[in-house]
Amino acid sequence: MGKQIECKNCTLGYEGVAVTEGINFTVSSGDYLCILGENGSGKSTLIKALLGLKPVMSGEIEWAESKQGEIGYLPQQTLVQRDFPASVREIVMSGCLGKGGFHPFYRKEDKELADKTMTQLGIKDLEKRCYRELSGGQQQRVLLARALCAAGKILLLDEPVTGLDPKAQNDLYELIASLNKGGITIIMVSHDIHAAVRYASHVLHIGSKKQLFFGTKEKYVNSRLGQSFILTEGGEENE
Amino acid sequence: MSEQLEILQHYFSYPFVKYAMIVGLLIALCSSLLGVTLVLKRFSFIGDGLSHVAFGAMAVSTVLSVSLKRASHGESLFAKFLEDTNGMVIILPVTLIAAVLLLRTGQNTKIKGDAAIAMISVGSLAVGYMLINVYSASANVAGDVCSTLFGSTSILTLTEGEVWLCAALAVVVLAVFVIFYNRIFSVTFDESFAKASGVKANGYNLLIAIITALIIVLAMNLVGSLLISALIIFPALSAMRLFKSFLSVIICSAVISVICAGVGIIVSILFSTPAGSTIVSADIIVFFGFSAVSAITRRN
Numbered sequence: 001m002g003k004q005i006e007c008k009n010c011t012l013g014y015e016g017v018a019v020t021e022g023i024n025f026t027v028s029s030g031d032y033l034c035i036l037g038e039n040g041s042g043k044s045t046l047i048k049a050l051l052g053l054k055p056v057m058s059g060e061i062e063w064a065e066s067k068q069g070e071i072g073y074l075p076q077q078t079l080v081q082r083d084f085p086a087s088v089r090e091i092v093m094s095g096c097l098g099k100g101g102f103h104p105f106y107r108k109e110d111k112e113l114a115d116k117t118m119t120q121l122g123i124k125d126l127e128k129r130c131y132r133e134l135s136g137g138q139q140q141r142v143l144l145a146r147a148l149c150a151a152g153k154i155l156l157l158d159e160p161v162t163g164l165d166p167k168a169q170n171d172l173y174e175l176i177a178s179l180n181k182g183g184i185t186i187i188m189v190s191h192d193i194h195a196a197v198r199y200a201s202h203v204l205h206i207g208s209k210k211q212l213f214f215g216t217k218e219k220y221v222n223s224r225l226g227q228s229f230i231l232t233e234g235g236e237e238n239e
Numbered sequence: 240m241s242e243q244l245e246i247l248q249h250y251f252s253y254p255f256v257k258y259a260m261i262v263g264l265l266i267a268l269c270s271s272l273l274g275v276t277l278v279l280k281r282f283s284f285i286g287d288g289l290s291h292v293a294f295g296a297m298a299v300s301t302v303l304s305v306s307l308k309r310a311s312h313g314e315s316l317f318a319k320f321l322e323d324t325n326g327m328v329i330i331l332p333v334t335l336i337a338a339v340l341l342l343r344t345g346q347n348t349k350i351k352g353d354a355a356i357a358m359i360s361v362g363s364l365a366v367g368y369m370l371i372n373v374y375s376a377s378a379n380v381a382g383d384v385c386s387t388l389f390g391s392t393s394i395l396t397l398t399e400g401e402v403w404l405c406a407a408l409a410v411v412v413l414a415v416f417v418i419f420y421n422r423i424f425s426v427t428f429d430e431s432f433a434k435a436s437g438v439k440a441n442g443y444n445l446l447i448a449i450i451t452a453l454i455i456v457l458a459m460n461l462v463g464s465l466l467i468s469a470l471i472i473f474p475a476l477s478a479m480r481l482f483k484s485f486l487s488v489i490i491c492s493a494v495i496s497v498i499c500a501g502v503g504i505i506v507s508i509l510f511s512t513p514a515g516s517t518i519v520s521a522d523i524i525v526f527f528g529f530s531a532v533s534a535i536t537r538r539n
Contacts, residue, residue: 051435071435080427080428085483085485097422104420130484150435150436230260
């Protein structure tokens with residue numbers, strides 16, 4: 001299991017103001033890392049740093065095996081996308097754009113890759129359907145296929161189950177877990193502590209100002225922080 | 240019917256009518272291509288905003304050339320230059336800058352996109368109108384303003400050079416659109432993903448802004464600054480009623496726009512209605528037609 005990303009004592013923030021300090025973690029290939037933290041704790045800034053869209057304020061992120069930014073990204077859905085007239089195929093294909101220099105049009109290997117990922121995620125039969133007419137779960141599958149087209153080794157998922165009904169949430173989590181079993185490294189940002197505990201292999205918990213925990217899931221569940229977080233979150237959800 | 244054909248034949252024997260037709264169709268084509276992207280990016284109103292900016296800039300250039308002429312007793316070279324180029328030297332850069340600023344104010348700004356557009360749009364309209372009123376170049380201020388806003392005559396005064404300029408710009412817009420089509424799609428659909436996968440999203444946004452400004456300055460000659468928005472949004476919205484993939488929406492929108500422009504210009508010749516509003520009326524009819532068809536097909 002090779003090390004893929006190592007984050008060494010990073011400080012994250014924007015416009016010169018630090019949001020979180022002392023972020024340390026490593027991701028090895030085949031890991032399923034779940035990043036937990038409240039709103040405003042710097043999760044989205046960490047995502048941008050991992051994607052190579054924003055430099056860290058201090059510390060460094062080391063890349064092994066894959067180049068910096070070679071991550072398939074599943075962003076949160078935007079308002080614009082809800083009524084966007086685009087076929088599933090067009091969206092999945094757009095994942096191939098960042099690859100191999102500038103080509104005005106898609107190449108043959110791009111088309112084959114798109115076909116392969118669509119089959120893998122079970123959306124090949126939706127190929128010609130319009131994105132806005134799909135269910136929430138199907139839409140996330142389409143975006144997941146696009147992310148896989150962009151980079152096949154690491155996936156970064158930003159709250160992937162938001163807005164899905166419980167059945168679709170479960171299906172998506174199972175799909176992600178099966179991709180992980182197939183050898184793809186997963187980094188998932190989430191509010192959902194129960195899914196983290198159930199599926200992840202590692203947990204990174206960011207509080208305001210500093211990192212609260214990084215380690216395997218087992219250690220997290222047994223730690224005091226993990227215990228209290230699971231209890232309070234569980235309590236809130238039952239309300 | 241044959242009588243009307245004769246009238247048409249008679250009119251099309253004049254070069255300026257031919258020019259108007261050619262330029263009209265080209266502008267309709269360009270604006271509809273861009274319209275799909277702008278509507279989907281929630282920038283439907285940018286056409287309105289920018290056309291008012293262009294109107295304001297036109298007022299400034301008119302005032303500048305008139306007052307320079309007065310000051311130098313009709314011998315200022317710059318004033319002559321401004322008149323010869325229809326004020327384009329001022330209008331084009333100002334509109335370009337406004338377009339870039341407006342399309343950049345996406346997320347992290349103090350004034351949100353729609354408010355910024357509204358502000359610039361109304362502001363430049365007011366200032367432009369005031370300037371024209373205070374330093375009026377001719378006795379018929381209301382007529383001047385009306386023809387700038389609704390583009391009643393300028394399309395009939397096009398020179399051959401302007402037709403070529405317009406054709407060249409249309410070719411550039413088309414080429415850019417074809418070459419960057421996949422990237423424009425990606426940036427329109429999901430900017431954050433595009434950025435993350437290595438597409439230079441900001442660069443393409445800038446490109447879209449520049450093309451938008453170019454088209455709007457061009458289209459001012461055809462429909463006037465008030466109706467440009469309609470030319471940008473109606474074909475796109477009509478196409479979106481019926482079609483389900485990005486490519487088919489863009490092609491359909493281009494076809495609708497060109498047909499409406501052609502029909503609009505012919506009708507405006509036959510019934511001597513203003514060209515701009517006739518074209519937009521045709522677009523409105525198509526929009527309701529498509530909406531009806533989409534409602535019927537959805538029910539089945």
